[in-house]
Every structure is written in C-alpha cells, then in structure tokens.
Amino acid sequence: MDTFLDRILDTKSExxxxxxxxxxxxTKPVQHSTKPSLYxxxxxxxxxxxxAEIKRASPSKGDINIGIEPPEQAQLxxxxxxxxxxxxxxxxxxxxxIDDLVDVQHNVNVPVLCKDFILDPIQLKxxxxxxxxxxxxxxxxxxxxxxxxxxEQATALGLEVLLEVHNEAELDIALSIxxxxxxxxxxxxxxxxxxxxxxxxxxxRIQDPDKVIISESGFRTKDDAERVAKAGAxxxxxxxxxxxxxxxxxxxxxxxxxxxxRGSS
Ligand SMILES: O=C(O)c1ccccc1NCC(=O)[C@H](O)[C@H](O)COP(=O)(O)O
Numbered sequence: 001m002d003t004f005l006d007r008i009l010d011t012k013s014e015x016x017x018x019x020x021x022x023x024x025x026x027t028k029p030v031q032h033s034t035k036p037s038l039y040x041x042x043x044x045x046x047x048x049x050x051x052a053e054i055k056r057a058s059p060s061k062g063d064i065n066i067g068i069e070p071p072e073q074a075q076l077x078x079x080x081x082x083x084x085x086x087x088x089x090x091x092x093x094x095x096x097x098i099d100d101l102v103d104v105q106h107n108v109n110v111p112v113l114c115k116d117f118i119l120d121p122i123q124l125k126x127x128x129x130x131x132x133x134x135x136x137x138x139x140x141x142x143x144x145x146x147x148x149x150x151x152e153q154a155t156a157l158g159l160e161v162l163l164e165v166h167n168e169a170e171l172d173i174a175l176s177i178x179x180x181x182x183x184x185x186x187x188x189x190x191x192x193x194x195x196x197x198x199x200x201x202x203x204x205r206i207q208d209p210d211k212v213i214i215s216e217s218g219f220r221t222k223d224d225a226e227r228v229a230k231a232g233a234x235x236x237x238x239x240x241x242x243x244x245x246x247x248x249x250x251x252x253x254x255x256x257x258x259x260x261x262r263g264s265s
Contacts, residue, residue, distance in 0.1 A: 003190040004059055008117055009141055011092050016120045025126055030157060035133040038084050038111040038160050039181055042212045042234045045083065047256045048225055051113060051214065052077035052248075053086040053239035054104065056095040060192040063095075065243040070100040071107040077242065078108045080249040081256060084134065086113040086237060089127075098130050105131035113162060117141055121153050134160040134181075139170035140189055148177050162214065171202050180211060183237065187217040194218035200231045209261065225255040232260055 019025055042049040054070045057063045074085045087104050088096040098114075105112045114132035118124065119141065127135050135154050137147060147163075154161050163179035165171045166188060174182050184199045199215040206213060215228040216237040228236060236255065245251040 004192070005140065005189045008059070008090075008093055009119065012090075012117045012119055016122060019120075019122045019126060025122060025129065028129060030125060030128040031131060033128075033131070033133040033158060035105070035109070035111045038113075038134050038162075039212050041083055041111070042181075042214075043210075045234070046259055048229050048233065048259055049083035049235035050081070050252060050255060051084040051086050051235060051237040052080075052082035052242050052252065053088065053115065053237060054096065054100060055088050055239035055243050057093075058240070059093050060187075061240060064240055066095065068243065071103045073243075073248075074104040074108050076248045077252070078110055080252040082110060082252060083235065084111040084113060086115045086136075086239070087132075088239075089114055089116045089130075098126060101127070101130045101132060105133075111160070118150060119146075121150065124150065124154050124157055124159065128157050128159060132159065134162055136162050136164060136183070138164045138189070139173055140164075140166060144173045144176075147173065151177050151179065164216065165202070166198065168202065168205065171205055175206070181214065182206065182211055183214045183216045184233075185216040196224060196227055199228045199233060203228075203231045203233065206232075219255060222254045222257060225257045229257050229259050234259060 087101040088094040089098045089101050111133045113134040114127035115136050162181050162183045163174045164183040164185050165174050166185050184202050186196050186198045187194045194217050212234045214235040215233040219236050219238045220241045
C-alpha cells in the first residue's frame with residue numbers, strides 16, 4: 001500500500017516535469033549566497049541553535065497558520081535569536097511556495113533552508129536561484145546513489161545540505177556520503193508519529209564531534225530541548241509550535257538551552 005510519503009513523491013515528480021519547462025531556470029546563472037554558513041554558526045554556538053520554520057500547513061496537522069506573512073514571521077524569528085530560517089516551499093501539502101523563500105531571504109541575514117522534497121538537480125538550481133543557502137535532502141525519499149549524486153551537485157552549487165535521516169540504515173548512508181550536517185527527524189514520514197527518543201537512540205552512532213546534528217520535529221517545551229541537548233544535538237528544527245504562538249521570543253528563548261559536546265561527559 002502507498003504511504004503518504006509515496007503520494008508526496010509522486011506529486012513532486014509531476015512538479016519536476018513542469019520545472020523543466022521553465023526556460024529561466026535552465027538558462028539563468030545561479031546567485032552567490034551572502035548568508036553565513038549554517039555549519040560554522042551552529043558549531044560556534046554553545047547553546048542549542050534553532051532553525052525556525054515557516055509552516056502554514058502540514059499533512060499531519062492540516063492548516064496551522066494560513067494567514068502568516070513569511071518575511072515578517074522570519075524577521076520575528078531572527079530578532080528572537082533563531083540561527084537559521086526554514087521555509088517549506090511545497091505547495092500541495094504544506095501550502096508554501098518558492099516565492100515565500102525569495103521574500104524571506106531578502107528580509108533576514110541568517111542562513112535560509114529550502115525545505116522541500118528534492119528529487120532532481122533542477123530543484124537544487126531553483127532553490128539556489130531563489131536565494132537559499134541550505135537545502136534539505138531526505139534519505140527516505142532517495143536511493144543511496146541518487147542521494148550521493150544530489151549531495152555532490154548541491155555542494156558544487158555552493159549550497160549546504162541538511163541530510164535528514166530517521167533510522168540506523170539511513171544514518172549509515174548519510175555517514176558514508178560524508179554529510180557534515182545531519183538532521184535526525186523525530187517524525188516518521190510514513191506514520192507521522194513523533195518521538196524524541198529517535199534522536200536519543202541514533203545520536204550515539206555518530207562518533208565524529210565535527211558533525212553538526214540537528215534534531216527535527218516535535219519541540220514545544222524547555223524539557224524537550226534539554227532532552228536532545230543532553231543527548232548531544234547541536235540544534236533543533238521547530239515549526240508548528242512557533243507558528244501557533246503569539247510570543248515567538250518567549251517560545252524560542254526557552255529552547256536555547258546549553259549544549260553538551262559529544263565526547264564530553
Ligand atoms: O509535518 C508533517 O506533517 C510532515 C509530514 C510529512 C513529511 C514531512 C512533514 N514535516 C516536515 C518536517 O520535518 C517538519 O516541518 C519540521 O521538522 C518541523 O516539525 P514541527 O516542529 O513538529 O512542526
């Protein structure tokens with residue numbers, strides 16, 4: 001039986017065909033990003049770095065905050081201390097758009113992540129042209145060969161890659177590719193179940209202290225943040241709880257807990 005992720009990926013394949021019909025995507029030169037490196041800024045931080053997400057809606061929750069103005073929300077995030085902004089650019093399932101990313105990256109100075117289901121190099125080019133400095137690659141959505149190929153093409157375009165995993169097999173692939181920024185998604189993309197223990201159990205397999213590890217999904221409270229910081233995460237990615245609050249600064253600052261360097265006791 002098809003999972004929801006399979007449905008999303010089918011829709012993406014159709015979208016990719018349309019992208020190949022856009023002349024400007026194929027011919028326009030890519031822009032040089034002026035944003036700082038996500039890897040460097042997360043490594044320097046001794047508190048949990050936060051990627052704050054623009055997320056209007058989602059497959060698991062339906063509408064979350066439909067009326068949001070992405071550039072204003074991103075500015076609020078940056079002012080509150082977010083170290084990077086994630087923009088969901090998928091339209092059918094998350095009600096986002098690539099124009100949201102264009103607007104956001106004009107308004108902030110921190111790295112901007114293009115959060116989409118990237119299956120093809122043309123999506124990397126579109127993200128770069130829109131002004132993204134980081135792209136998401138999801139191990140569950142790609143064969144290991146395709147993942148490696150897209151990883152290399154993204155890097156060649158000057159994009160940083162957040163390589164997302166959810167289980168040991170995917171993590172081993174990410175490590176064999178040499179990914180430097182690894183996202184551990186606490187949300188199972190097949191069932192939508194969210195469990196922070198996914199981060200706690202996978203992080204022990206990452207021995208290299210030079211990796212940046214980002215725990216994704218399901219963060220609401222200071223206790224949640226402390227749990228993954230204690231496990232050794234460098235950062236967290238937060239969407240829904242920031243999109244629903246009237247107090248972005250309070251919600252964000254309570255999650256900026258001290259990190260625990262991996263390898264120290
Ligand atoms: O959020 C979903 O329902 C979802 C469903 C299928 C694929 C991906 C999905 N979310 C993408 C994300 O990874 C989250 O937007 C991100 O980690 C933030 O999560 P949260 O703080 O729980 O909104």
